[in-house]
Amino acid sequence: DAGVIQSPRHEVTEMGQEVTLRCKPISGHDYLFWYRQTMMRGLELLIYFNNNVPIDDSGMPEDRFSAKMPNASFSTLKIQPSEPRDSAVYFCASSSGSGLTDTQYFGPGTRLTVL
């Protein structure tokens, strides 16, 4: 299994630009999670999907952030417009369920730098 795939691995952009991060979950997994990791706030859950439907988006910082999952094998996290404080590592994770012991498998992350 290829694991969770994220692209790009690194993204450098200027303030005000639109940024799109992509994720391909592990085949057969029906839960997909987007996290953000910073030194100040640690690892935070932004949003998660079940069967392509957003279940909990309470972690999405503001309206500049949006996430979609058009099908079971692809999700995007978009920031528009981007700001320097959005600089972080963004992780996508997937699991085969949200049951108590279902393990979340993380991708390698996208390191975003907003200048």
Next chain:
Amino acid sequence: GESVGLHLPTLSVQEGDNSIINCAYSNSASDYFIWYKQESGKGPQFIIDIRSNMDKRQGQRVTVLLNKTVKHLSLQIAATQPGDSAVYFCAERGRGSTLGRLYFGRGTQLTVWP
């Protein structure tokens, strides 16, 4: 919401020694905990988990201990190796409507010296 914290942000050990990484949690109703390892430039990787009906669980060179009385969790790594150098996170599973969520601690940086 849940709060998961760590006692020490960094830990340095010599190769071959045992490592103990600690974690405290605040929700006495929590019933599932996970330890993740994150190497530089990579995503967190599952190591071991434990349910609240257990006090101890062992894996390969790793042991997790759960003390529900003081709401404390620890990860023990036996015969620590250079490849164990990483940041270790404890995470707590949400309950009820937040069952799908994991709440992560801030992490402990483990450095293994040869």
